[in-house]
Amino acid sequence: MNSTSNQLLVIFGASGDLTARKLIPALYHLYEGGHFPENFVVLGASRSNMSDEEFRKKVVYESPYLKEEVKTKDAAFIKKFADIMYYQDLGDDYDSDYTDLKNRIESLDKECKTNGSFMFYLSTPPSLYEPIAKNLSDQGLTKGSGNDKGFRRIIVEKPFGYSLETAQELNKGLQKYFKENQIFRIDHYLGKETVQNLLVTRFSNSIFEPLWNRNYIHHVEITNAETVGVEKRGGYYDKSGALRDMFQSHLLQIVSLIVMEPPINSNAEEIRNEKVKALKSLRIMRSEEELFHNTMRGQYVASSINGKRVKGYREEEGVDPESKTETYAAIKFFVDNWRWKDTPFYVRTAKQMPTKVTEVVIHFKTPHHQVFKDQDINNKDNKLIIRIQPDEGILIKFGVKVPGQGFQVERANMDFYYSSLSDSNIMDAYERLLLDAMQGDATLYARADEVEAAWAFVDPILEYWANGQDVNTYGYPAGTWGPKDSDDLIEDSNGWRNPGEHLTDESGFCII
Ligand SMILES: NC(=O)C1=CN([C@@H]2O[C@H](COP(=O)(O)OP(=O)(O)OC[C@H]3O[C@@H](n4cnc5c(N)ncnc54)[C@H](OP(=O)(O)O)[C@@H]3O)[C@@H](O)[C@H]2O)C=CC1
Numbered sequence: 279m280n281s282t283s284n285q286l287l288v289i290f291g292a293s294g295d296l297t298a299r300k301l302i303p304a305l306y307h308l309y310e311g312g313h314f315p316e317n318f319v320v321l322g323a324s325r326s327n328m329s330d331e332e333f334r335k336k337v338v339y340e341s342p343y344l345k346e347e348v349k350t351k352d353a354a355f356i357k358k359f360a361d362i363m364y365y366q367d368l369g370d371d372y373d374s375d376y377t378d379l380k381n382r383i384e385s386l387d388k389e390c391k392t393n394g395s396f397m398f399y400l401s402t403p404p405s406l407y408e409p410i411a412k413n414l415s416d417q418g419l420t421k422g423s424g425n426d427k428g429f430r431r432i433i434v435e436k437p438f439g440y441s442l443e444t445a446q447e448l449n450k451g452l453q454k455y456f457k458e459n460q461i462f463r464i465d466h467y468l469g470k471e472t473v474q475n476l477l478v479t480r481f482s483n484s485i486f487e488p489l490w491n492r493n494y495i496h497h498v499e500i501t502n503a504e505t506v507g508v509e510k511r512g513g514y515y516d517k518s519g520a521l522r523d524m525f526q527s528h529l530l531q532i533v534s535l536i537v538m539e540p541p542i543n544s545n546a547e548e549i550r551n552e553k554v555k556a557l558k559s560l561r562i563m564r565s566e567e568e569l570f571h572n573t574m575r576g577q578y579v580a581s582s583i584n585g586k587r588v589k590g591y592r593e594e595e596g597v598d599p600e601s602k603t604e605t606y607a608a609i610k611f612f613v614d615n616w617r618w619k620d621t622p623f624y625v626r627t628a629k630q631m632p633t634k635v636t637e638v639v640i641h642f643k644t645p646h647h648q649v650f651k652d653q654d655i656n657n658k659d660n661k662l663i664i665r666i667q668p669d670e671g672i673l674i675k676f677g678v679k680v681p682g683q684g685f686q687v688e689r690a691n692m693d694f695y696y697s698s699l700s701d702s703n704i705m706d707a708y709e710r711l712l713l714d715a716m717q718g719d720a721t722l723y724a725r726a727d728e729v730e731a732a733w734a735f736v737d738p739i740l741e742y743w744a745n746g747q748d749v750n751t752y753g754y755p756a757g758t759w760g761p762k763d764s765d766d767l768i769e770d771s772n773g774w775r776n777p778g779e780h781l782t783d784e785s786g787f788c789i790i
């Protein structure tokens with residue numbers, strides 16, 4: 279296990295939602311699990327005016343996200359955690375003089391013996407990433423000694439860019455002030471235990487890898503479904519949409535782990551080299567015809583679930599009432615390499631679906647000679663289903679004989695649940711990622727070229743959806759499995775695998 283050296287974590291945007299909802303609870307759980315080094319300090323920084331005590335109150339004592347912990351744990355234990363939190367007001371904007379911040383960092387470093395090791399977490403609007411990096415550099419805060427005593431690292435939140443061009447600009451902007459090995463680009467899906475398990479399932483077993491190619495796999499299907507709508511993030515989401523928000527980042531990361539070749543070893547660079555190669559081998563769709571046949575976007579419309587009216591996307595706060603932004607995106611694509619040639623990949627992501635689920639389904643080819651004639655033709659292929667969330671686990675579907683005369687074949691399940699492991703305490707993604715960054719391990723962070731390769735694939739789809747001819751946005755009632763026509767995209771007689779029930783009786787067909 280890696281060790282965590284003494285350090286000071288500066289969180290920019292410390293008055294915001296992500297800090298309170300994800301970062302501080304993740305830090306609390308690391309503290310509770312005994313993962314902090316001897317000396318560890320958190321310095322929150324943003325424009326809001328707060329004292330250290332007010333910051334502690336906001337993110338610990340009165341935080342709705344640590345309510346249970348504060349209520350049930352020993353008060354001295356909570357105080358010890360809260361006491362590592364400090365706060366620095368940045369003045370009117372993030373572009374002003376950082377001398378006060380620098381002085382505060384240096385005095386805390388001295389007082390708390392954090393060895394000149396600083397990690398900067400940028401939990402602000404993305405437009406501030408580069409200005410903050412520049413200001414840190416102007417104050418001489420970006421160059422440490424490079425080793426455990428005196429490192430400098432920067433973590434940046436998503437979204438990383440809005441297109442290939444903006445992602446490239448952002449990479450260049452950050453790399454002016456930090457070396458690539460100091461930059462940690464968060465993709466919280468990589469922090470999920472079951473996403474990491476894709477690597478272990480593939481590369482620690484000899485039973486899957488020989489079959490993991492075009493000769494045995496018919497197609498690959500990935501679903502990411504959420505039951506929530508855009509909640510309070512309508513303003514951000516309407517400019518982003520499902521393709522930028524989920525597909526470009528989280529889903530293409532999952533794709534890269536399915537597609538990649540075995541790395542030489544489990545070092546960050548070796549794994550990331552293979553992931554980049556995988557992303558670069560996705561066939562970029564360029565013609566309108568390809569884009570028309572292989573992509574589909576949809577938007578949830580008002581419906582009624584259990585007698586309760588659910589808002590349509592265009593009624594959400596911050597959303598343009600005539601918005602065409604997709605809350606559903608489904609893409610079919612191919613991977614141009616030796617392993618995957620002509621094997622279709624189908625990936626979809628959506629909000630306001632009947633159930634929350636993220637899963638990868640590997641559909642194996644049917645046996646080339648049918649010995650048992652009365653095998654149900656719709657259900658004869660083997661499937662490997664990797665459940666990323668919830669009910670994390672792996673399910674294999676295979677044929678067994680129905681007891682009795684003849685050879686009737688039925689599908690049986692071999693089902694593994696993570697929760698059945700004796701030590702099944704799954705770390706939250708932010709917890710895992712923060713701990714890795716604290717230890718300088720970038721394996722689960724996206725590298726510059728990875729992010730750019732993902733944007734290169736997505737850009738033409740975005741361009742087509744924005745300006746192409748005959749591009750429809752299909753409506754689907756909130757609480758259903760997406761536009762009715764979405765099954766036409768997938769060449770499986772059963773359509774998409776919908777692991778749950780439709781919640782409404784409403785039809786999913788309309789063009790909006
Ligand atoms: N919240 C979430 O669930 C997720 C968030 N993210 C990303 O994390 C980052 C932070 O998100 P989140 O905490 O939700 O955002 P918030 O708007 O809640 O917080 C951002 C913080 O940045 C500061 N800020 C500085 N300048 C501005 C500005 N011009 N406009 C708005 N805020 C400003 C604000 O603090 P002050 O005014 O005090 O300076 C605010 O507290 C974003 O990049 C977001 O995309 C990613 C995934 C999920």
Ligand SMILES: O=C1O[C@H](COP(=O)(O)O)[C@@H](O)[C@H](O)[C@H]1O
Nearest residue numbers: 436466467504523524528636667
């Ligand atoms: O990054 C994001 O992820 C969440 C979904 O995350 P999950 O861990 O709950 O699957 C999504 O709701 C949000 O729109 C997106 O920005």
